[in-house]
Every structure is written in C-alpha cells, then in structure tokens.
Amino acid sequence: MNGFFDIPSDLQHSYQGLIGLHLREALLPVLAGLLLALPLAQLCVRFRWLYPPVLGATTILYAVPSLAFFVVLIDYTGQTELTVMIPLAVYSLVVLVPAIVDGVRSVPQETLAAATAMGFGPVRRYLQVQLPIAVPAIIAGLRVATVSSISLVSVGTLIGNQGALGNLLADAQKYDRPELAVNSVITTAVLAILCDALLVLLRVVLTPWMPNGTRRRPKTGVRQRRPAPQDVTR
Amino acid sequence: MTSTAKSSWSRTRHTGAAVAALTAAAALLAGCSSGDTSDDPLAGEKAKAGTVVVGSNNFAESTLLADIYGEALKAKGIKVTYKHNIGSRETTYGLMKNGSVTVLPEYNGSLLAYLDPKAEQKSAEAVNEAVKAKLDKKLTLLKSSPAEDKDSVTVNAATAKKYKLTSSSTLADLKEAAPDLVIGGSPEFQTRHQGLEGLKSVYGLEFKSFKALDAGGPLTQAALTRNTVQAADIFTTDPTIVKEKFVVLKDPENLFGFANVTPLVHKDGLSQKGVDALDAVSAKLDTKTLLELDAQVQLEKKDPLDVATAWLKSAGLA
Amino acid sequence: MNVLNFVNAFFSDSAHWHGYDGIPQRLLEHVHYSALALALAAAIGLPVGLITGHTGRGGNALAFIATAARALPSFGLLVLIVIVMGFGLLPVMIPLVILAVPPILVTTYEAVRTVDPSPVDAARGMGMHESRILFQVELPVALPLILSGLRSAAIQIVSTATIAAYVSLGGLGRYIVDGLYQRNYEKVVGGATLVAVLALVTLAVFWAVGRLAVSPGVRRR
Structure with missing residues (x-):
C-alpha cells in the first residue's frame, strides 16, 4: 500500500473521486462569486462613489487568511464542504468585481453612444455591448480566481478532511508517505493549469474579434500606447 | 445596417453560448460528487x-x-x-x-x-x-x-545522555534541565492540563519554550529525532520510541493518568x-x-x- | 456580532503580549518571513521582468512560467517540502517566493513593455545606451505599475505566511492553527485581525513609497 495512487482508506474516496470533489469544491464558489460579482460590479459602474468603498472592503476580506475564515465558519456551517466553499466564493468575488468594473468601464463612450443610437435600452446595451466587450477582462479575473480557488481548497484538510486532494497532504504526514504529498501537489497543479487553459479557450471562442490568444507586439519604435493592464492579482 | 445587425446577432449568439457553457459547467460540477461516497457532505452534519x-x-x-x-x-x-x-x-x-x-x-x-x-x-x-x-x-x-x-513526556537520546536521564527517571528529575529545553507537542498540548499547564502545576516544570507540532505524529517524531525539540509529547504506543532510543519519563503523580x-x-x-x-x-x-x-x-x-x-x-x- | 468580542478579549489578555508566544514576537516573525520572501521574489521577478519588458521578447514564455507557478498550491508545496526536507525557514520561503514571483514578473514586464515609445525612441535617437534607456527613461514611467505588482505580491505573502504555522513555525498563523486545535476562537479571530491589519499597513507602506519614489510627472490620477 505504498503506491502513488494508493489513497488511504480514511479519505473514503478513490483518486478520481478526490479529483471530482476538488473540482466541485473549487469551481462552484467561483461560479457563485461570478453570479454575485456581475450585479455588484454593475452597481459600482452605475454609482461611481460606490467603487472605492467596495474596493476597500474587498481588499481587507482578501487579506483574511483562508484558514481563519474556515475556522470561524465551522460554528455556523459545521465541518462541511460549505465551510470551505464560502470563503472561496468571497475570494472569487473580491478578484472578479474589480476585473468586471474595469472591463465594463473600458468600453469606449462612442460605442455606447452608437448602441443607444441603434435604439438599445440600458439592459440590452449592457448584455449585448458592454458585457461582451468586457469578456477578456472578466476571463482574466476568472483565471486568477479559479487558479487560486483550486489551490486553496487544499487548506480545507485542516478542518477535518474537507480539503479533497489536500487531504492527501495530511495523510502524507500522518502515515509518513511523501508520495501522497507529491501526488496532491502535482494533481492540483495540473487541474489548475487545465482549468486555466479552458478559460483561455473560452475567451478565444467568446471574442472572435480579437486575435487568437497570442498578443503580438509590434516591433520597437511602433509600439502603441496601451491601457495599463489591470492589477488582477489584487 | 445589415452587417451591424448581423454582427450584433452573432455577439448575442456568443453570449448565449457562454451562458449555456456556464450552466453546463454548473450542472456538471453539481453532479460531479465523487461517485464513491455514500454520505451527502452537505447533509452530513446530522x-x-x-x-x-x-x-x-x-x-x-x-x-x-x-x-x-x-x-x-x-x-x-x-x-x-x-x-x-x-x-x-x-x-x-x-x-x-x-x-x-x-x-x-x-x-x-x-x-x-x-x-x-x-x-x-x-x-x-x-x-x-x-x-x-x-x-x-x-x-x-x-x-x-x-x-x-498515554501521552508522555519523552526526551531524545542526546538529551537523556546530557542530563543523565534513564528509563527509571521521572518527570520530577527534569526540573533542573527544563529551562534549557524546548518541548514539542500538538497545539492543544500547550493549553491542556495534561500538557504544559499540568507539567507546571504538578511537577513545577517550566520549559524554555513550546513548539507546536502535531498529535504525536511524524512532525513530532522528526522534531525530536533531529533535536529541534529536546522533549516532546509522544504516545506510549509510538513505535519510534524503541527505534530512536527515546526515553519516556515516568509520571509518578499520574498527571497523564489512565x-x-x-x-x-x-x-x-x-x-x-x-x-x-x-x-x-x-x-x-x-x-x-x-x-x-x-x-x-x-x-x-x-x-x-x-x-x-x-x-x-x-x-x-x- | 461576537467576533468583535473575541477581538477585544484577545487583545486585552495580557498573556498575549509577552514571551515566545506573545503578539510582538509573533508579529516580528511574520514580518520577518514576509519581508524575506518579498525580497527574494523581487530579486527574481524584477530583473527578469525589466529585461524582458525592455526587449519585448519572451512574453509568452513569461506568461507560461507565471501560469505554472500560480498553479502550484502553496499549502501543498509547504507540506511536501517539510516532509522531504524537515523544518526550517527554507521550506516556508519556497512556496511564498513561488507565490510572489508571478505578480511581480508579469506586472513588471507589462509595465516596461507598455511605456510610451516616443520618449524611448527619442532617447535612443540621442544615442543613449540601452541600459540607460531602461533605467532612466522606462523605469521611472513604469514605476507605479511595478509597485502595484510588488504590492499585490506583498499582500498575498502576508496572508499566506500564516500557513507556516501548520508546519510548526511561528508567525501570526500560530494563533490561527493553535486556536483551531485548542478550540479557542479568541485566538483565531485575534490572529486573523492581526494579519488583516498587517496587510493594511503593507498597503500604506506601498502608498507612501509610491508618493516618495514616483516622479510627480508620471503620477497617475
């Protein structure tokens, strides 16, 4: 029972089971964060004064270590997956709100004016003009949120086997089987890279007007002025 | 005009595709609950x-x-x-x-x-x-x-040699040495009566410092073996005691009880x-x-x- | 909200203010780990970012390295390295540096790359050496963005350095891990508060550095 894929029985999952669990615990919160971030970001775009306080609050929330978040939640949601997923949803929200706000704001005034002139109402203009143009920024935010979410699920192992692939880390220590920790780190990293790649693919599909993925840079001397890339890792 | 309308339509289609993709992903994830477990984790509390x-x-x-x-x-x-x-x-x-x-x-x-x-x-x-x-x-x-x-206070071979502790030594014999020693144990050992508190109140032992490790697991074993800590809370059934020639100190006052x-x-x-x-x-x-x-x-x-x-x-x- | 009561109880307990487990000691350890990790990450990320940004080459390779580094789970890496190498500062530094390099690297690259080309061309036309162009023309303009990359990295380090406590090192994470096992929420909430405050102080430090170091002509907004 020392093999790389021999999962200790106390985890009660097969290797594939752990992967499924990990993806679920990591990605559902990102999805929830996105669904919450879209209206919140729209409010921030509409009411400019709202953005700085929202940004401040989210920065503070992001600085709260995940483990502390988990432990405090145990009292309310018990030692369950939900306890792991709530903080991850909050972190996703924190990454996505600025990404979406910056993305939606980057839509040029002329474009908006053109849409209005075509008779688009505010809702239709938002859904069909602003949101699609903001897609690259939103996906950039989603990539950061997804990758960090996948990485953070592992910490859930500290609150009683709620860390999916991270549970292998605790067992690696408990039974002194380093190969389980190697397995956990590699599998988690591969999952993160795959999800990241899928999101890049999604962007290419959703933004057919952009050059495919590769951001070609003009030779020195004809560099154009670009907007500063947003600080998505914030 | 037609071309604008067309591209607007195609954009709508793409947004629609995105929504569809997200919904599908959500459904997939919700259904993705690790097939081989019988208990529903969300209802698992009761x-x-x-x-x-x-x-x-x-x-x-x-x-x-x-x-x-x-x-x-x-x-x-x-x-x-x-x-x-x-x-x-x-x-x-x-x-x-x-x-x-x-x-x-x-x-x-x-x-x-x-x-x-x-x-x-x-x-x-x-x-x-x-x-x-x-x-x-x-x-x-x-x-x-x-x-x-039982829990026990166990010292590593080097410490036992330095302070002349043998398997017949008791916790009371550690009193002189304790201020020079770092003791390790699980984080909860720090605040338990069967831990630092009792060692102080029952045996008068005050250690140089406490290092939080794990509950008698590999971290503790490794820390004691490598002399990161000189004494540690080790379970008496721990197979490493014999292997690493650790010395378990006797507990005449029954601090660690039964x-x-x-x-x-x-x-x-x-x-x-x-x-x-x-x-x-x-x-x-x-x-x-x-x-x-x-x-x-x-x-x-x-x-x-x-x-x-x-x-x-x-x-x-x- | 009883969280505030916990905070109050934690900070008013005098036992939390001295000794090897006191707040000053743990804070010092946390700042020590964080500063060291940031310095190491900057020593890797800044030069590479500056050079690639200046030449404009290797952007895709950088993006790939950054993605791969971000994908590595810090907590898992920490546990793995401790199992393999044992205790010490190094096992904590490796995951923290890997965490911090991508934001520094990518923003530095982007910052230098997106500098307005006209002054750069003017400098080149004046016969300025490439290294002087980088340090005297591009760097001052790119500085605000470079600082923002360092800032994100610093905040992430401060927050993540708490996991060091799981492998029995010190720092503010000690209170959180100990509080979990001792079922002492006072410690958990107190520790988390200290981490959040430290993050805010970090923000303030970067704001101050930005005010001092960024030339007034480049300051945005």
Whole structure:
C-alpha cells in the first residue's frame, strides 16, 4: 500500500473521486462569486462613489487568511464542504468585481453612444455591448480566481478532511508517505493549469474579434500606447 | 445596417453560448460528487437515522481504532459511515454532543482531564465513573479495553545522555534541565492540563519554550529525532520510541493518568447490538496488540482499514 | 456580532503580549518571513521582468512560467517540502517566493513593455545606451505599475505566511492553527485581525513609497 495512487482508506474516496470533489469544491464558489460579482460590479459602474468603498472592503476580506475564515465558519456551517466553499466564493468575488468594473468601464463612450443610437435600452446595451466587450477582462479575473480557488481548497484538510486532494497532504504526514504529498501537489497543479487553459479557450471562442490568444507586439519604435493592464492579482 | 445587425446577432449568439457553457459547467460540477461516497457532505452534519457515524481524531492510531470499531459494527450488519481526521478532542467532543458523530475511540483518562482538569485519577474504573458523571447527558462511555496509550513526556537520546536521564527517571528529575529545553507537542498540548499547564502545576516544570507540532505524529517524531525539540509529547504506543532510543519519563503523580482505549458513544445513535459489538472488541484489544497494529500502520505503512479488518478476522470478531 | 468580542478579549489578555508566544514576537516573525520572501521574489521577478519588458521578447514564455507557478498550491508545496526536507525557514520561503514571483514578473514586464515609445525612441535617437534607456527613461514611467505588482505580491505573502504555522513555525498563523486545535476562537479571530491589519499597513507602506519614489510627472490620477 505504498503506491502513488494508493489513497488511504480514511479519505473514503478513490483518486478520481478526490479529483471530482476538488473540482466541485473549487469551481462552484467561483461560479457563485461570478453570479454575485456581475450585479455588484454593475452597481459600482452605475454609482461611481460606490467603487472605492467596495474596493476597500474587498481588499481587507482578501487579506483574511483562508484558514481563519474556515475556522470561524465551522460554528455556523459545521465541518462541511460549505465551510470551505464560502470563503472561496468571497475570494472569487473580491478578484472578479474589480476585473468586471474595469472591463465594463473600458468600453469606449462612442460605442455606447452608437448602441443607444441603434435604439438599445440600458439592459440590452449592457448584455449585448458592454458585457461582451468586457469578456477578456472578466476571463482574466476568472483565471486568477479559479487558479487560486483550486489551490486553496487544499487548506480545507485542516478542518477535518474537507480539503479533497489536500487531504492527501495530511495523510502524507500522518502515515509518513511523501508520495501522497507529491501526488496532491502535482494533481492540483495540473487541474489548475487545465482549468486555466479552458478559460483561455473560452475567451478565444467568446471574442472572435480579437486575435487568437497570442498578443503580438509590434516591433520597437511602433509600439502603441496601451491601457495599463489591470492589477488582477489584487 | 445589415452587417451591424448581423454582427450584433452573432455577439448575442456568443453570449448565449457562454451562458449555456456556464450552466453546463454548473450542472456538471453539481453532479460531479465523487461517485464513491455514500454520505451527502452537505447533509452530513446530522447523522442519518439508523446509520452510525464513527469519527476519529487527527492521528494515525485514532483512525486505526475508528476502523476497528466501525468494521466490527459493520460485521454485525449495522450501517456505518466514517468521519475521519476531524481534529483534536476540543473539536470532536462538540461534534459528539450535537450528534454529528455517534462513536469515537477515546482514551478514558485523557477525556476526563479534558472534562475536569482537576480530577484525580486513581484507577481505570474510578476514571470511567468520573467521566460518566461529567459527560454530556446524551453521551456515555462504554467498557474500557485493556489497551493503553498515554501521552508522555519523552526526551531524545542526546538529551537523556546530557542530563543523565534513564528509563527509571521521572518527570520530577527534569526540573533542573527544563529551562534549557524546548518541548514539542500538538497545539492543544500547550493549553491542556495534561500538557504544559499540568507539567507546571504538578511537577513545577517550566520549559524554555513550546513548539507546536502535531498529535504525536511524524512532525513530532522528526522534531525530536533531529533535536529541534529536546522533549516532546509522544504516545506510549509510538513505535519510534524503541527505534530512536527515546526515553519516556515516568509520571509518578499520574498527571497523564489512565488512557485506556474506550469508545465514547452518543446514546441515541447506537443499539444494544452495537454496544455489544464494541464491548467485544474492547475486551480483546490489549496494549501489545495495539502496539503491533500501530507498527503495521506507521512502520510497515499498511492501510489502517486493512490492518483493522485483518485483526478483527483473526480475533473472530468479523 | 461576537467576533468583535473575541477581538477585544484577545487583545486585552495580557498573556498575549509577552514571551515566545506573545503578539510582538509573533508579529516580528511574520514580518520577518514576509519581508524575506518579498525580497527574494523581487530579486527574481524584477530583473527578469525589466529585461524582458525592455526587449519585448519572451512574453509568452513569461506568461507560461507565471501560469505554472500560480498553479502550484502553496499549502501543498509547504507540506511536501517539510516532509522531504524537515523544518526550517527554507521550506516556508519556497512556496511564498513561488507565490510572489508571478505578480511581480508579469506586472513588471507589462509595465516596461507598455511605456510610451516616443520618449524611448527619442532617447535612443540621442544615442543613449540601452541600459540607460531602461533605467532612466522606462523605469521611472513604469514605476507605479511595478509597485502595484510588488504590492499585490506583498499582500498575498502576508496572508499566506500564516500557513507556516501548520508546519510548526511561528508567525501570526500560530494563533490561527493553535486556536483551531485548542478550540479557542479568541485566538483565531485575534490572529486573523492581526494579519488583516498587517496587510493594511503593507498597503500604506506601498502608498507612501509610491508618493516618495514616483516622479510627480508620471503620477497617475
């Protein structure tokens, strides 16, 4: 029972089971964060004064270590997956709100004016003009949120086997089987890279007007002025 | 105009595709619940009627004991689910009280020290009575097994040599040396009576500092072996004691009391048939057996569940 | 909200203010780990980012390295390295540096790359050496963005350095891990508060550095 894929029985999952669990615990919160971030970001775009306080609050929330978040939640949601997923949803929200706000704001005034002139109402203009143009920024935010979410699920192992692939880390220590920790780190990293790649693919599909993925840079001397890339890792 | 309309339409189509993709992803994830587990994690807080939830703390022996007791119940046709590696007693006791966990392998004296730090521990029977008196009304302690596994203050070979400590030395003999030593143990050892507090109040030991490690697991073993700490809380059934020539200090004041393996049970969750099954296991489990089984898990790296079922079979309990 | 009571109780307990487990000691350890990790990450990320940004080559390779580094789970890496190497400061530094390099690297690259080309061309036309162009023309303009990359990295380090406590090191994470096992929410909430405050102080430090170091002509907004 020392093999790389021999999962200790106390985890009660097969290797594939752990992967499924990990993806679920990591990605559902990102999805929830996105669904919450879209209206919140729209409010921030509409009411400019709202953005700085929202940004401040989210920065503070992001600085709260995940483990502390988990432990405090145990009292309310018990030692369950939900306890792991709530903080991850909050972190996703924190990454996505600025990404979406910056993305939606980057839509040029002329474009908006053109849409209005075509008779688009505010809702239709938002859904069909602003949101699609903001897609690259939103996906950039989603990539950061997804990758960090996948990485953070592992910490859930500290609150009683709620860390999916991270549970292998605790067992690696408990039974002194380093190969389980190697397995956990590699599998988690591969999952993160795959999800990241899928999101890049999604962007290419959703933004057919952009050059495919590769951001070609003009030779020195004809560099154009670009907007500063947003600080998505914030 | 047509071209604008067309591109607007195509954009709508793409947004639609995105929405569809997201919905599909959500459905996929929701359905992606790790096919091979029977308990729904979101509803897992309250034990389902008729199912016994066997819990364990965050160290290897606890998992092994939970597997032994749990599999013995299964052999009697009782439905069992496991909740492993929960954490420390401070956490598991709360989960026992609210019924999330039905059966937990406990150590009688350690449990008493948690419930009533001041209690004297004179005999195993007296300890069990004292525990039952202090326990939450919904919980009870079953018969203790002869198998014992205590916390102990153990020093590494180098420290033993330096301060001339032998297997007949007691904790009181550590008084001179303690201010020079770093002691290690689980984070909860720092605040427990059967920990730094008792070592100070009972033996007058004040260590240079405390290093939080794990519950007698590999971190503690490694820290003691590499002299990161000179003394540590090691379980007396730990196979590394012999291997690394650690010296366990005697405890004449019985600070670490009795620590017989004893199932803690939520009364509503377990039938008489279940109680009988657990008692039968406890009757056959002695310290020597426990040491052997621990060595199989910790040194030979066998899976605890396999070790548990093999022993139950050989003992005629499954 | 009883969280505030926990905070109050934690900070008013005098036992939390001295000794090896006191707040000053743990804070010092946390700042020590964080500053060291940030310095190491900057020592890797800044030069590479500046050079690639200046030449404009290797953007895809950088993006790939950054993605791969971000994908590595810090907590898992920490546990793995401790199992393999044992205790010490190094096992904590490796995951923290890997965590911090991508934001520094990517923003530095982007910052230098997106500098307005006209002054750069003017400098080149004046016969300025490439290294002087980088340090005297591009760097001052790119500085605000470079600082923002360092800032994100610093905040992430401060927050993540708490996991060091799981492998028995010090720092503010000690209170959170100990509080979990001792079922002492006062410690958990107190520790988390200290981490959040430290993050805010970090923000303030970067704001101050930005005010001092960024030339007034480049300051945005």
